[in-house]
Amino acid sequence: MALxxxxxxxxxxxxxxxxxxxxxxxxVLELAPPEVLATIQRLKSEFLxxxxxxxxxxxxxxxxxxxxxxxxxxxxxxxxxxxxxxxVPEEDPTVDSLVPLYGSARYMERECHDMYGxxxxxxxxxxxxxxxxxxxxxxxxxxxxKRAEQPLVRYRDSPGGRS
Amino acid sequence: xxxxxxxxxxxxxxxxLTTKKDELVGWARKxxxxxxxxxxxxxxxxxxxxxxxxxxxxxxxAALPRFSPRQSDLLMVVGTLTHKQAPILRKVYEQMCEPxxxxxxxxxxxxxxFYQNYAAVAGIDKVIPVDIYVPGCPPRPETVIDGIMKLQxxxxxxxxxxxxxxx
Numbered sequence: 644m645a646l647x648x649x650x651x652x653x654x655x656x657x658x659x660x661x662x663x664x665x666x667x668x669x670x671v672l673e674l675a676p677p678e679v680l681a682t683i684q685r686l687k688s689e690f691l692x693x694x695x696x697x698x699x700x701x702x703x704x705x706x707x708x709x710x711x712x713x714x715x716x717x718x719x720x721x722x723x724x725x726x727x728x729x730x731v732p733e734e735d736p737t738v739d740s741l742v743p744l745y746g747s748a749r750y751m752e753r754e755c756h757d758m759y760g761x762x763x764x765x766x767x768x769x770x771x772x773x774x775x776x777x778x779x780x781x782x783x784x785x786x787x788x789k790r791a792e793q794p795l796v797r798y799r800d801s802p803g804g805r806s
Numbered sequence: 807x808x809x810x811x812x813x814x815x816x817x818x819x820x821x822x823l824t825t826k827k828d829e830l831v832g833w834a835r836k837x838x839x840x841x842x843x844x845x846x847x848x849x850x851x852x853x854x855x856x857x858x859x860x861x862x863x864x865x866x867x868a869a870l871p872r873f874s875p876r877q878s879d880l881l882m883v884v885g886t887l888t889h890k891q892a893p894i895l896r897k898v899y900e901q902m903c904e905p906x907x908x909x910x911x912x913x914x915x916x917x918x919x920f921y922q923n924y925a926a927v928a929g930i931d932k933v934i935p936v937d938i939y940v941p942g943c944p945p946r947p948e949t950v951i952d953g954i955m956k957l958q959x960x961x962x963x964x965x966x967x968x969x970x971x972x973x
Contacts, residue, residue: 775890782924791924796892798932 648721652690656682669724676729680739683714683727687744692716692725695745698752700759704785708732712761714741731761740765758783831966835879835905836958837867842878844898847885849912852944861947866954875901880957881934886914887927899934904970907957908936911950913943 649670653663659682662673674682686692696715703709708730716725731738740763741748752763753772760781763769771778775795780787841863843853856863863869872878875898887895899908910930913919916939918928930936937960940953 787924790922792889792928793924794889794892794927794932796896796933799935 648690648718648723649725652686652725655689656685666726669726671726671728673728673730676731676738679714679727679729680741680744683716683741683744686716686725686727690718691720692718694719695741695747695751696724698741698748698755700755700761700783702759702783702785710736710759710761712738712755736760737762737764739763742766757781760784827968828964828966829962831968832962832964835966836961839866839868839880839907839954839957840870840872840878841868841880841882841909842873842875842898842902843871843882843884844895845882845884846887846891847912847914849884849914849944852947852950853882853884853911856947856950861951863951863954866951866958868954875899876903878902879906881906881908882911883908883915883930884911886919886921887930887933888925889927890925892927892933895930896933905966907938907961908934909953909957910936910939911953912945913941916941919943 649665652670653665656663656672659678660672660674662671664671672682683692694717696717698712698714701711701713703711710731710733712729712731714727716727717723718725729738736759738761740752742752742763742765748763749766749768750772752761752766753769755761756763756766756769757771757774758781770776774782778793780791843850845853855861857869857871868880875881879902881899881902883895899906908930910916914921914926915930918926920943922928927933938953938957940950942949945953
């Protein structure tokens with residue numbers, strides 16, 4: 644039943660997507676960044692993927708394009724899951740925002756912007772959500788130094804006990 | 807009603823005792839610790855365990871958590887301190903009245919624990935002074951009680967000036 648729905652989605656989206664496969668019962672679509680918004684619009688209206696689960700990114704340092712933005716959706720009508728991936732380059736890591744389609748995208752896109760520096764065109768509020776104002780860089784990028792600290796308060800001169 | 811009444815001011819009752827001021831004040835202070843739990847992470851579970859019946863910090867006079875730093879004199883930092891939390895911890899510490907003591911509860915508060923990343927402060931003593939460090943991830947209740955008792959010893963041994971430079 645579930646896989647039948649996914650096969651239908653796969654057939655009807657053929658041509659739009661670069662690659663489509665079913666992995667562990669999840670339909671995985673890979674497509675170019677300009678296709679993302681229109682495809683998700685169709686997924687929502689035609690195939691009833693009404694629940695936006697998450698957006699995150701993968702930093703393939705050394706590859707080009709460097710970043711892979713990964714979306715997850717769930718259809719409460721068909722009870723199936725779908726993963727959608729798109730690659731964006733380091734110089735311009737921009738994809739369209741999903742805020743017009745899913746209100747919950749606001750916060751998830753802010754987090755992804757914090758951690759990976761992906762820019763979501765159309766999200767009205769990309770202020771830091773988990774990080775703080777003034778934080779330089781994006782800590783989950785593979786080239787962010789592991790030991791780097793950006794403290795908000797001045798450290799005491801002599802850490803240790805009461806002195 | 808017939809019976810023998812004992813006069814309060816009899817010659818046999820204590821009318822005065824002699825001691826040192828620092829010992830008296832230290833004795834009073836060490837048994838009236840009002841903790842402020844600054845709880846940020848999973849060590850909170852162990853804090854609940856040590857506060858409640860089977861272990862019971864009330865036996866050490868450290869039972870009543872005050873949720874205002876102005877009314878407390880023991881700041882228990884329970885859990886990981888993040889850079890985003892550090893200004894809040896500094897402010898809470900500064901709001902506490904003297905005399906005040908700080909306990910670093912658990913590995914993260916002591917040294918950052920296993921965190922070494924963009925988010926965590928490697929030990930609260932980079933931000934505020936600490937009197938007693940309780941190791942463990944999380945510490946056993948016995949460890950915390952041992953820490954409280956060591957802190958009490960420290961308080962009992964300390965000088966307790968009645969007049970300070972600020973007053």
